[in-house]
Amino acid sequence: METTTAIPLPGKTLAPASLHHLIGYATESLSTDAFRNKSAIINDVPGDLVVRADKELLASVLSGLMNLVIMHTENSRIRITAKLYGNVVLLHIKDDGCLNYDSISHKLARIESLAEKLGGFVGFTSYRNRLTTIAFSFMNIADAA
Numbered sequence: 001m002e003t004t005t006a007i008p009l010p011g012k013t014l015a016p017a018s019l020h021h022l023i024g025y026a027t028e029s030l031s032t033d034a035f036r037n038k039s040a041i042i043n044d045v046p047g048d049l050v051v052r053a054d055k056e057l058l059a060s061v062l063s064g065l066m067n068l069v070i071m072h073t074e075n076s077r078i079r080i081t082a083k084l085y086g087n088v089v090l091l092h093i094k095d096d097g098c099l100n101y102d103s104i105s106h107k108l109a110r111i112e113s114l115a116e117k118l119g120g121f122v123g124f125t126s127y128r129n130r131l132t133t134i135a136f137s138f139m140n141i142a143d144a145a
Contacts, residue, residue, distance in 0.1 A: 014052045014141050019089065020045040022055065023080055026062040030070050037074045039097065041066070045082040051089055052141045053118055061118065064111040065093060065136060068104045073097035084140065092125070093134045101132075 020043060027034075027041045034041055051058065069078055076097025083090050101124050108122060115122045120138030 014054065016050045016052050017055055018047060019049045019051045019082055019091075020047045022051070022059060023062060023066075026059060026066050027080075029063070030066055033067075034070050034078070037070060037076075039070060039073055039076045039078055041070075042077060042079045044079055045091070049082055049084060049089070053138060057114060057118055058138065061111055061114045061120070061122070061136065061138075064114070065122065065134060068107055068111070069093055069095055069099060069134070072103045073099040087140050089138055089140050091136045091138075093136070095132045095134075096130060098130070099132045 023043050023045055027043065031041070066078075066080075073095050074097055076095050076099070078097075079092075079094045081092045081094070112122045115136060115138060118138040120136060122134065122136045125133045125135045
């Protein structure tokens with residue numbers, strides 16, 4: 001896979017946004033499905049982690065990932081964490097239920113292409129002891145100097 005850097009389009013404003021709040025919005029609409037599958041969503045993203053990226057595109061990736069996880073697991077805790085490394089945000093979605101790569105791998109292609117538009121990457125980083133981790137990294141565009 002070739003990685004490219006997302007560069008904001010001229011004239012497009014990328015207003016800062018709290019990643020914690022964006023994840024909250026993405027998971028709020030999926031809470032009924034999570035409840036039905038007896039799963040809990042835990043948003044452990046720091047409230048002060050501010051991102052500057054295309055919010056609509058970022059929300060699409062977050063919603064898509066969360067939807068895949070919620071719809072393919074039961075009786076689990078889904079924990080979302082994130083850290084900033086320079087201008088890259090690394091987000092982890094950890095599921096302690098029965099989610100596995102084979103059940104969702106063919107559905108990741110669309111989400112991966114959206115993540116690439118953010119200069120990002122989506123992939124499984126581990127699957128062991130019933131703990132699945134999906135990593136999503138993307139570029140955090142800094143203010144123009």
